Amino acid sequence: xxxxxxxxxxxxxxxxxxxxxxxxxxxxxxxxxxxxxxxxxxxxxxxxxxxxxxxxxxxxxxxxxxxxxxxxxxxxxxxxxxxxxxxxxxxxxxxxxxxxxxxxxxxxxxxxxxxxxxxxxxxxxxxxxxxxxxxxxxxx
Numbered sequence: 687x688x689x690x691x692x693x694x695x696x697x698x699x700x701x702x703x704x705x706x707x708x709x710x711x712x713x714x715x716x717x718x719x720x721x722x723x724x725x726x727x728x729x730x731x732x733x734x735x736x737x738x739x740x741x742x743x744x745x746x747x748x749x750x751x752x753x754x755x756x757x758x759x760x761x762x763x764x765x766x767x768x769x770x771x772x773x774x775x776x777x778x779x780x781x782x783x784x785x786x787x788x789x790x791x792x793x794x795x796x797x798x799x800x801x802x803x804x805x806x807x808x809x810x811x812x813x814x815x816x817x818x819x820x821x822x823x824x825x826x
Contacts, residue, residue, distance in 0.1 A: 701730035701739060708746065717754045724750060741767045741780045748787040757795045764788045782811035 688707070691699035704727035711720035724746050731739035744767035751760035764787040771781035785808035792801030 697730050697734055698736075701727045701734070701736070704730070705739075705743065705746070708750070712750055712753070715753075717750055721747065721750045721754070737770060737774055738777060738780070741771050741777055741784070744770075745780065745783045745787050748784075748791070752787070752790060752794060755794075757791050761788065761791050764791060778811055778815050782808050782815070785811060 687699060687703040691697070691703055704723045708720045708723035708727065711717070711723060724743055728740065728743040728747065731743055744763040748760040748764040748767070751757070751763065764784050768781060768784035768788065771777045771784055785804045789801050789803075789805035789808055792798065792804060
């Protein structure tokens, strides 16, 4: 898909392909390659101003960096995702994912205040999403 997307100059497909490749590398524990791929995807997302992709790729980068024991860099990416998601108010699941990444960073770095605050924010976000889904189902 990368080759085809490059040949067709289809940036959306290229970003998706890099993101997908990153997940494969992460599963194979090839974290350097996973990080490289996710950064390529993120670069395209920024150029195309694709907010959803920017948020998710920052969260993905944070999770990869955590696997590489690079918590400070992971925190930067998770915070960027969280700030963008909060400012747009359109991506509650992705905002919750950013909170979960920050909670995990807090846990790994033994920053219990960070872990506690963001885990609670994650749970609150997930509960809000579920509540909205239940309300919609009941209305239908």
